Every structure is written in structure tokens, then in C-alpha cells.
Amino acid sequence: MKKAEIKLTVELDDNNVPETIMWESTDSQNKEAMQVKAMLLSLWDHNYQQALRIDLWTKEMPVDEMKVFFHQTLMTLGDTFLRATGEKNIVEDLRDYCAHFAEKMEIKA
Known part of the structure; x- marks a missing residue:
């Protein structure tokens, strides 16, 4: 092993x-x-x-970098959740939220 x-x-x-x-x-x-x-x-x-x-x-850690860090983390959590569970619909909802988060935080995704 x-x-x-x-x-x-x-x-x-x-x-x-x-x-x-x-x-x-x-x-x-x-x-x-x-x-x-x-x-x-x-x-x-x-x-x-x-x-x-x-x-x-x-x-x-600058606040603007923390916002990007959280956005990227949320996005990759969705990818991981999809691989682990196959739950496409809820991952699409999470991605929609991530787009909303990026807009509210003024992150260029």
C-alpha cells in the first residue's frame, strides 16, 4: 500500500x-x-x-484574495460533490449560486 x-x-x-x-x-x-x-x-x-x-x-491575506479563495473553493466543492454523488441538479444550483456570489463580490470569474 x-x-x-x-x-x-x-x-x-x-x-x-x-x-x-x-x-x-x-x-x-x-x-x-x-x-x-x-x-x-x-x-x-x-x-x-x-x-x-x-x-x-x-x-x-487580503480581503479581495479571500473572496476569490472562497469562490474557487465553492466551485471546486461542487466538482467534488458531483464526482462523489453524481447529483447533477444540486451541483447546477451550487454553480448558479457561485455565479451570484462572484457577482455580489465583484469577482471576475
Whole structure:
């Protein structure tokens, strides 16, 4: 069985606010840690039937980039949901909402 490891490193200031977020993967072609400004991690806990989440962003994450990040995340969640469930109709509704979100946030999609 093949294994891969994903490592996240978060440097915090004195108030526990992220200053830097680094990630690396043993499966990545890039063997060096990459710095990012935000991350959303969701995991499914089967035993408790609930999502576990870690949402972090650095002090340096601009609001306009956060809007784009959320828009792209919503769009890719729709793609993932379609692959996982085959539920085309609800994914079309989500994509319609994403277009509305982009318009309201003035994102050029």
C-alpha cells in the first residue's frame, strides 16, 4: 500500500494569529514546503457523523484574495460533490449560486 504524508506548519504571533502557513507533501513534485496565506481543511468523523474543520488565514491575506479563495473553493466543492454523488441538479444550483456570489463580490470569474 502506498502512503503519502501532508505536513502543515503554522507560525503564530503572541496572540495566536497565524503569521505564516507552510504545507508540504511527500507526493508533491515540489519537494520544498510552500507558503500559503489561507487554508480550509475539512475532515469527516465517521464515529460522530460530523465534519471537523480547520480554517486559518494569515494577517497578510487580503480581503479581495479571500473572496476569490472562497469562490474557487465553492466551485471546486461542487466538482467534488458531483464526482462523489453524481447529483447533477444540486451541483447546477451550487454553480448558479457561485455565479451570484462572484457577482455580489465583484469577482471576475
